[in-house]
Amino acid sequence: MNFTLEKSKVAKKSSIQITGSKSESNRLLLLQALYPEIQLNNVSNSDDSNLMIKALASSEEVVDIHHAGTAMRFLTAYFSIQEGRETVLTGSKRMKERPIKILVKALQTLGAEISYIENEGFPPIKIKGKKLLKHKVSLNANVSSQYISALLLIASKLENGLELTLEGEITSVPYIKMTLALLDAIGVTSLFEGQVISVKPNTKKATVKSLTVESDWSSASYYYSIVALSDIGTEIRLSSYKSNSLQGDSVLAKIYKHFGVSTVFQEDTVVLSKTESNEIALKLDLRSAPDIAQTIAVTCFALGMSCDLTGLHTLKIKETDRLVALKTEIKKLGGNIEITDESLHLKPSNTIKDYVSIGTYHDHRMAMAFAPLALRVPIVIEEAMVVSKSYPTFWDDLESIGFQINK
Numbered sequence: 105m106n107f108t109l110e111k112s113k114v115a116k117k118s119s120i121q122i123t124g125s126k127s128e129s130n131r132l133l134l135l136q137a138l139y140p141e142i143q144l145n146n147v148s149n150s151d152d153s154n155l156m157i158k159a160l161a162s163s164e165e166v167v168d169i170h171h172a173g174t175a176m177r178f179l180t181a182y183f184s185i186q187e188g189r190e191t192v193l194t195g196s197k198r199m200k201e202r203p204i205k206i207l208v209k210a211l212q213t214l215g216a217e218i219s220y221i222e223n224e225g226f227p228p229i230k231i232k233g234k235k236l237l238k239h240k241v242s243l244n245a246n247v248s249s250q251y252i253s254a255l256l257l258i259a260s261k262l263e264n265g266l267e268l269t270l271e272g273e274i275t276s277v278p279y280i281k282m283t284l285a286l287l288d289a290i291g292v293t294s295l296f297e298g299q300v301i302s303v304k305p306n307t308k309k310a311t312v313k314s315l316t317v318e319s320d321w322s323s324a325s326y327y328y329s330i331v332a333l334s335d336i337g338t339e340i341r342l343s344s345y346k347s348n349s350l351q352g353d354s355v356l357a358k359i360y361k362h363f364g365v366s367t368v369f370q371e372d373t374v375v376l377s378k379t380e381s382n383e384i385a386l387k388l389d390l391r392s393a394p395d396i397a398q399t400i401a402v403t404c405f406a407l408g409m410s411c412d413l414t415g416l417h418t419l420k421i422k423e424t425d426r427l428v429a430l431k432t433e434i435k436k437l438g439g440n441i442e443i444t445d446e447s448l449h450l451k452p453s454n455t456i457k458d459y460v461s462i463g464t465y466h467d468h469r470m471a472m473a474f475a476p477l478a479l480r481v482p483i484v485i486e487e488a489m490v491v492s493k494s495y496p497t498f499w500d501d502l503e504s505i506g507f508q509i510n511k
């Protein structure tokens with residue numbers, strides 16, 4: 105269903121409760137399957153986390169994880185060590201286009217039995233779970249960090265642990281560090297030095313009984329954009345966040361200073377407020393925070409700023425080719441935008457066309473990144489419920505702060 109967002113204005117002060125990080129939740133859900141004594145609080149209510157919960161509880165042969173990339177990658181590793189179990193792991197049409205060969209090859213090197221059902225290198229795959237006896241493997245680290253996290257998550261349950269050698273430039277590094285920090289939190293020892301990560305085997309129980317997931321910073325990005333496009337003095341409070349986050353997207357606090365958004369932590373609440381800003385151009389390398397590229401590009405466009413974003417090589421294999429999708433939709437709005445295989449360049453423009461119908465391409469972040477434009481012009485968001493992949497209550501939350509949405 106398409107939603108029309110009339111030109112809106114947000115309340116001067118408002119509060120939003122976002123649920124747990126999808127990335128932290130999907131890691132911890134897998135770790136909970138390996139260490140059942142762990143209890144989790146504030147787990148993400150996203151479709152992707154619900155699919156992860158369902159998949160881990162399923163005893164069916166076919167497990168369908170729809171659009172959930174982390175679930176696809178993490179479960180490939182998980183089912184590889186479920187001795188005696190045969191699983192077919194499949195997903196949506198787009199999932200069948202998202203590469204998985206680097207991970208499958210690494211698992212096969214460790215001894216896993218995995219075969220391709222349709223196209224070599226892509227889901228669906230058939231996994232015969234068994235004990236993996238090898239512990240050393242090298243893999244290309246420049247395509248997706250999810251392959252590395254997947255291996256690290258099962259590493260402590262391998263007989264000799266794991267020694268991973270990362271080849272090439274390591275992409276999305278904070279997500280790898282998040283995985284290692286969560287392993288550390290349950291008592292698993294690891295070391296990340298240069299291009300090598302090693303994880304010790306662990307036959308003991310987890311050293312903690314319960315863990316609380318921090319709320320999702322990628323979801324917070326849309327409120328950063330909303331505050332950036334609002335009047336000076338506008339304030340939005342988001343809970344439950346930490347200043348020492350494991351999520352790389354918490355770099356938003358630093359980045360949005362360029363747009364006049366200040367971030368203050370008050371206990372577990374983060375307070376965003378709009379202040380003066382005179383910046384007219386932004387240059388950023390986003391290889392550590394790819395999921396906020398769409399939000400930032402749209403904020404710059406709305407503010408009539410020029411922007412050069414680099415380090416975007418992973419965007420082509422996400423829910424859609426996000427570089428092409430951004431170019432197509434920003435051009436429809438009247439923007440002057442160019443892209444390469446790893447970058448995006450936006451020239452300043454001072455008009456935005458109204459009632460443009462924004463295509464979302466089965467990508468939650470296309471819908472959410474363009475929504476703040478309703479603070480400038482009326483806009484239509486196609487297939488608006490795609491947001492449920494990471495943030496099911498997004499539209500209700502936007503209405504609660506003043507957005508006028510015709511559903």
Ligand SMILES: O=C(O)C1=C[C@@H](OP(=O)(O)O)[C@@H](O)[C@H](O)C1
Nearest residue numbers: 127174248249250276279394418
């Ligand atoms: O490990 C994770 O939770 C994620 C890693 C990133 O993927 P890449 O490493 O493929 O860039 C990110 O884009 C994705 O949304 C979540």
Ligand SMILES: C=C(OP(=O)(O)O)C(=O)O
Nearest residue numbers: 171172173174395422423
């Ligand atoms: C890329 C994303 O998710 P995934 O790779 O897990 O599908 C995302 O949430 O932006």
